[in-house]
Amino acid sequence: MLSETVANVEFDAFYHAERGSVVRFVMFLGADPDTAEDATQTAFTRAFTMWPTIRFPQAWVRKVAQNEYFGQCRAAAWPDG
Numbered sequence: 001m002l003s004e005t006v007a008n009v010e011f012d013a014f015y016h017a018e019r020g021s022v023v024r025f026v027m028f029l030g031a032d033p034d035t036a037e038d039a040t041q042t043a044f045t046r047a048f049t050m051w052p053t054i055r056f057p058q059a060w061v062r063k064v065a066q067n068e069y070f071g072q073c074r075a076a077a078w079p080d081g
Contacts, residue, residue, distance in 0.1 A: 011051050026069050039068040
């Protein structure tokens with residue numbers, strides 16, 4: 001059920017099931033493969049530390065990866081600010 005909290009889901013299984021699709025999602029946003037991998041890894045690292053509190057983990061991880069990628073884009077566009 002989508003409303004299930006992730007406390008009932010094993011993080012390792014979630015990571016292995018979702019990592020590839022999150023990388024592809026970030027690439028769809030415009031990232032090259034290495035940048036997509038970095039953004040995805042950051043998102044899963046953050047998810048691991050907050051795992052028991054996350055609801056809707058697929059959406060959460062994608063949103064964090066998206067924000068990470070867009071943050072990298074902003075940093076590259078405006079390196080001084």
